[in-house]
Amino acid sequence: xxxxxxxxxxxxxxxxxxxxxxxxxxxxxxxxxxxxxxxxxxxxxxxxxxxxxxxxxxxxxxxxxxxxxx
Numbered sequence: 001x002x003x004x005x006x007x008x009x010x011x012x013x014x015x016x017x018x019x020x021x022x023x024x025x026x027x028x029x030x031x032x033x034x035x036x037x038x039x040x041x042x043x044x045x046x047x048x049x050x051x052x053x054x055x056x057x058x059x060x061x062x063x064x065x066x067x068x069x070x
Contacts, residue, residue, distance in 0.1 A: 010039060010047045019050070020057040030056050 006012065017024040030036040031046070036056040038046040 006047055007040075009050050011050055011053060012041075012045070012047050016048050016053040019053060022057070027053075033062065035059055035061065 011019060013024045013027050016027050027036065027048075031038060036048060036052055039049045039052065041047040
């Protein structure tokens with residue numbers, strides 16, 4: 001279930017994923033890796049600033065040990 005009323009300029013995880021052409025799991029991974037910060041909501045239903053999502057989409061991603069090269 002999505003949030004019924006978000007403040008202007010904020011996106012849910014699903015909306016953020018759609019905005020940058022990624023999967024919701026990618027957004028959650030960015031949060032876990034510290035690339036994207038939550039702007040509010042609850043632990044299960046966070047929301048993010050539009051600008052932060054766009055910045056995270058183009059940010060250099062730190063590599064992880066054992067990660068396959070693209």
